[in-house]
Amino acid sequence: MLSTFADSTAAAKAMNDALAKTFTPPTVDWASILPVTLVVCTGILGLIIEMLRPKRNNNAIVLTTLVGLFAAGVSVVAQFGAADLESFGTMVLRDRFGSAIQLILILVTGLTVMFSEGYLRAKRIAYGEFYPLLLWSASGAMIMATTKNLLMLFLGLEVLSIALYVLAGMSRGEQKSEESALKYFLLGSFASAFLLYGIAMLYGATGTLHLDGIASAWNPGDESSRNLMLFGLVLLLFGLGFKAAFVPFHQWTPDVYQGAPTNVTAFMAAGSKIGAVAALWRVLDASVTNQTLFASQLQDFWMPILFWVAILTMTVGNLVALVQKDVKRILGYSSIAHAGYILVAILAHARNPEAIGFGTVVYYLLAYSLMTVGALAVVSMTATGGKEGTRLEDLHGLWKRQPFAVVCLIVFMASLIGVPPTAGFMGKLMVFNDALNSGLMELAIVLAVNSVISVFYYVGIAKAAFVDDEGALRRESAPMNSGLAGTCALCAAGVFLCVLLYNPLTVWLVGR
């Protein structure tokens, strides 16, 4: 043992000499990390403001946050036309897909921030630390979207998740909130461990953590490392599937969505799903775009698995949502179902990579985020005087008090069902189109059937808020504040504008 230490100095010298000769410093492109840096630094700035002005209102932090997010958005948009580039070793990849996802994440975070302050005050948990944590969480998802390196993917995932564990439990006086935080934390860490084990296997089989390298650098004659690779991929998909809430790794979703504060649920439903789907896209896309023998073998392996996962995810999510009574829980199951729809688009791309790009996934994520964040923003209005009720009965009579919010809620529900002319419809149309173009007719039909099933519970939510009066559990709701009105209006307008301005939007966002 000790002799190891003694030997090591001489050997280390030789090693270092060898490395120094071949050492190339990594390319550094500051612009490519600018969005993430801006978001992170805004968080730090918010923390400093919180420290400097204790026990005051958080308006300054909210403002700073929004300004910082806007700056980050501008910095993303400024790079839209730029060529694809990997910098900081292979840690940061700037491409169209990543930039588009980053922009949607910034949008989601901004929308969440806008309605959070009023909600947190109504719930009496208006801690200033919320905003920095939210921003850091968003930065984690942004990191996941802009890398092909599994190390960065893992780090981004953890940044996203750990901040969300805290946020889920931030309503400290509430057992539900703490319970959801604990569940989320334990299951999330458990899934992370599997994800890591999967990464370790992929690394062991290929000697690299870079996805392109993994997909191409494999020795086809070697049985044992082939199995290593396949198991690694399965465990990796396990971890990412957990984050994106695919069946059978979905059980945490409704519990956590229900227990967490509603604004956190909104970010969780949109932001963490976007991050997970983006990462999944990267992983699967690597094996599709690298046209090696092995990549095709990999596809033969995971395609049927994900095919059934997609069917299960759509069906289970929708069927279980039917019997739920809590709006946040319903939206939790609905997020599972929508993850299934997105998976169909991903599979279609994998089947037919030349014809089908990432446009559908990006568009669907944008549409899904707008409608889900908007819906949860409306649901957050049930919070007053430190209490909150999110059962369907709690929404009864909301139309009397908040007609504008209810109109928006109807729009979001119509979009979630997929009634034209809303973004949700356009997204489904694109998924159908992709599925038909790549010969996934079965999935298209399952999706159609599921859309019909989903009508029941989405309409139930709209009905609870707009139709029913009797048995209202709650005679008052939070007053409409400008932030909440802004979120509702932006989301509702966005749901329509995504369709009306489809052409300029997608040309700008996706580049085709």
Added chain:
Amino acid sequence: MTGNNLADYLTLGLIMFSIGAVGVIVRRNPIVIFMCIELMLNAVNLTFLAFARFTPTTAALADRAESFMSGQMMVVFVMAVAAAEVAVGLGIIMAIYRLRNEIDIDEMNLLKG
């Protein structure tokens, strides 16, 4: 000691990982569950280091250096992640204990459909 096979390390890692996974499922105390998760992370670390040492690539030295360095780097960052996770996780456990004076995972049933 250098005579060990890669398979020996991997097997040790696998056994630890499985024991950790069993623990996560069967135990009811969140702190113990969390410890089991730490056990799993360490098993993964061991796997990473073993693979880094027995790295399979036959490429040039620069690539190989990249290859066996990335495994170690992964371990470094897993440790950082574990540290942050512990801070947050124990914070959640403390908060929940303060609310209800017990932390049995089976008693957590407020969230139901």
Added chain:
Amino acid sequence: MTVFMVLSTIAILAALGVVLFSSPVRSALCLVFNFFTLAFIYFGLKTELLGITQIVVYTGAIMVLFLFVIMLLNLGGPQTWKERFEFRTVLGFGFGFALAAVIASQVFANFQYFDKPQAPDSFGSPQALGRVLFTHYVWPFEIASILLLIGIVGSIMLAKRKL
């Protein structure tokens, strides 16, 4: 070889202890044992720096935090590990054995191909690690700092008595 055998036996026994001891304190102590032995195995893999970090970070910081919280919450006595024949217990053990058996038989069974270490002995030296950590890995390094910041702010937010 024998050293490794002894170390791995201790590690496995300690790992079993974590799961099987009903007292959280004993579990934690077993985990400390396990981490220590792992550190020595890391030395055996010629990754001295990480071995030392393992001792400092895991045994020194993380496990102390665990023990601290266990003591703080008065969880010293045996309380939660009930020897009931539950479905979940069966499921857990079944899952664990299945996982181990499948991976071991399918993946690790024939690894003679990688008998010899490929990396030079000094690949885990502080110089080698430092050189890449602050060049190619500087961005993840910065992200890790944010991660730790989240840990700090988050634990304060969750556990401080009054905000």
Added chain:
Amino acid sequence: MNEPTGLGLVSVVTFLPLLGAIALMLLPKEFPNTHRYGALLVSILTFGVSMVLYQRFDATTYHFQMTEFVPWIPQFGIHYRVGVDGLSIWLVMLTTFLSIISIWFSFYVSNRVKEYMVLLLVLETAMLGVFVSMDMILFYTFFEASLIPMYFLIAIWGGERRSYAANKFFIYTFAGSIFMLIGMIWMSGQYAGITGERSFAIADIQNLVAGGTFWSTAMHLQPLLFWAFTLAFLIKTPAFPFHTWLPDAHVEAPTAGSVILAGVLLKMGTYGFLRFVLPFFPDAVQKEAGKVVALAVIGILYGAIVAAMQTDVKKLIAYSSVAHMGFVLFGIFTLNHTGLVGASYQQLAHGISTGALFLMVGLLYERTHTRKFSDYGGLKAQMPVYSALFLIVMLSSVGLPGTNGFIGEFMALLGGFDTAAKGLYGIPFAYVVLAGAGVIFAAVYLLWMFQKVFYGPITNPDLKRLKDLKRWEVAMCSLLIVFVFWGGLYPNTFLKPMEPSIAAIRMMALNPEGDRPSWTNLETEIDNKGNLVQVTPRERAGDAWETVNVVVPANFYPESESEEPIIPKLTGEGAEPH
């Protein structure tokens, strides 16, 4: 047809109610009368603009007129394309007209007036949009968008089981149409496969079908696609096995909702058959027409029989709707010119007469709050004016000669006889005879209902206090009754403008490949004898055209010329020489 034109008159008609709805939304809800009169004003304005539309309509051509094209989604070939032809112009008029009536009647509504009026106006835009869309996705958009206002109209202002009825209505239609959406996407993909660019334009796809290239590589899929579209429209129409949502929705809906539902929403289904199914799936239509006609006949008889067993006035009318819409379906799938024209006419007649029936029942319901026969009796003495008006409307529904109900059903049956006499499309005489029996059933149950409600002694003391109709109510009913007689005595006003379009649609389904008329081919027209003729293209819309030569004569049947099996291509039997 693909030059950007900007918005025009058709868009004004379509979106005027929506703009009105947005304006009403911004007004405070404390003044219900503002909303009532505002909505009425908007609907009258819309009707006025649609009159202008009718004024400019050229009845000599089957092509789309006053078309507008605004680029929208070039990636998928989805664009804002609207226009009217002889088929849709009357449905547009019917919609704007019935909207006035239903908004006017809704002055009775006192609960949540603002929302009610806004929803009615939104619904009007959706319905108009369905009839003017020339793009499949645009059509689908309006088709689905009409569900939401209707859902809330039923769910908020409906009767006791409103929630159940509203859900059923929404889900039936949604379930049917989503497979149609997949079908539409497939068709645009097929179009792209042939021409290299995406298009969802009805005219573009029909043009390929007319030329025969569209199905040449996918003939085996045609029946599948046919049923995907047909199912959606069968549910909407509603035809026999899929009709169960209709009685529930009708009974629970508020009166204005029932009027709109019976008057316009059901027409979306039959309109869909004429606009999509016949032009797009010629081979499958000829092969499967018999099955659809069978469903229609079952619907006619079933609707009549079940209607006769009802004790609730509204439910009775709802089932009579099933029977009447069965005639429309019957007329369409006889694939005979007379039958098709009759079916299209029956759409309008049913809209007027059943709308009027629901209106009359609504007037009574507002006074008594009951719809059971047993609560009535002897109303004739108490409300003479009401009874007289009701009798007229009811006789129109029965199909008495001289009322509009007679023309449509008679022509549909006539078409059926003609087709059956030729022995085509698997439509035997028995179907026609059974459908004819349905007319008699209708007389039986409606007269029976009339006798129960209006004759005999007054048994219910509450009825003694009833007042007869107010003046504005009489005016409202008279508006409808004018059309009952106009349509019955001089149907040519309505038949003439639609005939070229209907003839063209029939030829799209029946003519051999290459000789089918096409909506994009401006060199063919239907002349006043019903022949498909080649013409010199017109300089601009509205000009007269000159006939060059006759391509296909009127009332052409591909099979009547020879002894070949009906669909040689599909069965493959016709390939051998005789």
